[in-house]
Amino acid sequence: xxxxxxxxxxxxxxxxxxxxxxxxxxxxxxxxxxxxxxxxxxxxxxxxxxxxxxxxxxxxxxxxxxxxxxxxxxxxxxxxxxxxxxxxxxxxxxxxxxxxxxxxxxxxxxxxxxxxxxxxxxxxxxxxxxxxxxxxxxxxxxxxxxxxxxxxxxxxxxxxxxxxxxxxxxxxxxxxxxxxxxxxxxxxxxxxxxxxxxxxxxxxxxxxxxxxxxxxxxxxxxxxxxxxxxxxxxxxxxxxxxxxxxxxxxxxxxxxxxxxxxxxxxxxxxx
Amino acid sequence: xxxxxxxxxxxxxxxxxxxxxxxxxxxxxxxxxxxxxxxxxxxxxxxxxxxxxxxxxxxxxxxxxxxx
Numbered sequence: 001x002x003x004x005x006x007x008x009x010x011x012x013x014x015x016x017x018x019x020x021x022x023x024x025x026x027x028x029x030x031x032x033x034x035x036x037x038x039x040x041x042x043x044x045x046x047x048x049x050x051x052x053x054x055x056x057x058x059x060x061x062x063x064x065x066x067x068x069x070x071x072x073x074x075x076x077x078x079x080x081x082x083x084x085x086x087x088x089x090x091x092x093x094x095x096x097x098x099x100x101x102x103x104x105x106x107x108x109x110x111x112x113x114x115x116x117x118x119x120x121x122x123x124x125x126x127x128x129x130x131x132x133x134x135x136x137x138x139x140x141x142x143x144x145x146x147x148x149x150x151x152x153x154x155x156x157x158x159x160x161x162x163x164x165x166x167x168x169x170x171x172x173x174x175x176x177x178x179x180x181x182x183x184x185x186x187x188x189x190x191x192x193x194x195x196x197x198x199x200x201x202x203x204x205x206x207x208x209x210x211x212x213x214x215x216x217x218x219x220x221x222x223x224x225x226x227x228x229x230x231x232x233x234x235x236x237x238x239x240x241x242x243x244x245x246x247x248x249x250x251x252x253x254x255x256x257x258x259x260x261x262x263x264x265x266x267x268x269x270x271x
Numbered sequence: 272x273x274x275x276x277x278x279x280x281x282x283x284x285x286x287x288x289x290x291x292x293x294x295x296x297x298x299x300x301x302x303x304x305x306x307x308x309x310x311x312x313x314x315x316x317x318x319x320x321x322x323x324x325x326x327x328x329x330x331x332x333x334x335x336x337x338x339x
Contacts, residue, residue, distance in 0.1 A: 027336055092315065192326040199329035254322045261319065 022217045025209040030131055030202070045129045052115045052129070060111075085110050085256060093260040095268070102263055105146060109139060110256040113197065117248035120205055121241050128201040128248070133194070140194040143259045151266030160266070193258055200251050204244045211237035277335040284331025291324035 032044035063074035071079060085107045090099040113130065120128030129135050151160045164181050165174070215233030218226040299317035303310050 192323075192329070195333055196322065196326060196329050199332050203332055250318075254318060257315070257319060258322060 022214065025206055025213055027202075029209060030205070032127070043132075044127055045132045045135065048119055048125055048127050049116060049129045049135065051125070052112065052119060056111055056115055081111065082107060089256055089260050093257070094264045098267060102146075102150075102260070105142070106256050106260055109143070109259060110252055113139070113255050114249065114252035117201060117252055118245070120201065120248060121208075121244050128205050130197050130251075131201040131205050133198045136194040136197040139197075139255070140190050143193065143262065144190045147259075147262045147266040150263055154267045189262060193255065193262075197251055197255055200247055204240075204247055207240055208237055208244065211240060275335070277338050281328075281331040281335040284334075285328045288324050288326075288328040292321055295320045295324060 033041045034044060034047060036042045059074075060078060063078045067075060086099075086103050089110075090103050090106050093099075094102060116129040116135070119125045120131070154160075155163060164185050165178055166181075169177060211233050215230040215237065218230035218233060222230070295317055299313055302313045
């Protein structure tokens with residue numbers, strides 16, 4: 001196993017010295033300690049996340065410092081991303097009255113998740129940070145606190161809690177309805193928000209690992225027939241890398257979209 | 272043959288969301304074909320529905336690795 005951890009993810013050498021055959025990738029493949037041990041280990045996703053924060057801060061400051069009326073290429077890119085989140089997500093979903101307060105949060109979420117996801121297929125890094133469950137949980141915690149606090153501030157605690165239950169239903173239905181609605185707002189929403197991002201990144205990286213490791217094994221340890229078949233495996237890895245890029249963008253978009261939807265649900269009056 | 276039978280649970284849990292996501296995007300394509308200018312509005316709704324339907328498959332995937 002130590003051999004797996006030393007190599008980069010795409011050329012992970014197989015522990016095949018014993019000649020015991022192919023090992024399919026397991027979740028342990030995702031644990032990459034750099035230094036330290038036990039609870040205080042500094043791991044590879046932490047390094048990647050730190051790198052992403054430095055990169056995003058540098059890019060946003062450098063590209064918008066000399067903001068011109070006629071934007072250059074870099075400024076245009078930042079403005080497109082900002083416009084996409086501000087007008088395409090926040091204003092359309094939260095409504096033009098209150099959306100401005102939440103734009104900084106939504107824009108940060110979108111950019112951080114997008115860059116961290118894309119790190120999953122950018123060659124020297126190749127590690128989607130969000131495939132470790134702790135990172136999506138931390139981001140979800142921020143969204144969870146924000147939408148509850150925003151709702152409670154707007155309506156007051158009591159009115160906020162009763163406002164979650166739809167009114168005008170027959171009495172017996174409420175026995176079923178009240179637990180379901182509260183479970184949805186307090187458990188299912190944050191749980192699915194975190195698990196969706198985690199699951200997509202985890203499964204996608206696992207798939208790439210499987211194709212590349214399988215192809216590598218067939219190429220190095222198989223007979224002549226298997227060596228030819230390994231081309232197919234590497235081609236699939238290439239195709240799925242392009243597919244992953246789409247999924248990674250989509251997941252950043254979906255996370256931000258759902259965060260905006262939850263905030264909108266919490267502060268809107270009609271519920 | 273080795274492996275983990277919990278993965279079969281993931282296969283089962285992927286059936287429902289698979290059908291659901293197919294229905295959602297079929298409706299989306301129908302809507303855009305009939306009224307191309309409504310594309311922007313429909314896209315957000317379709318992606319939202321897709322995300323909600325997908326949640327069950329993701330649960331299946333995660334639980335397959337939790338109960339090894």
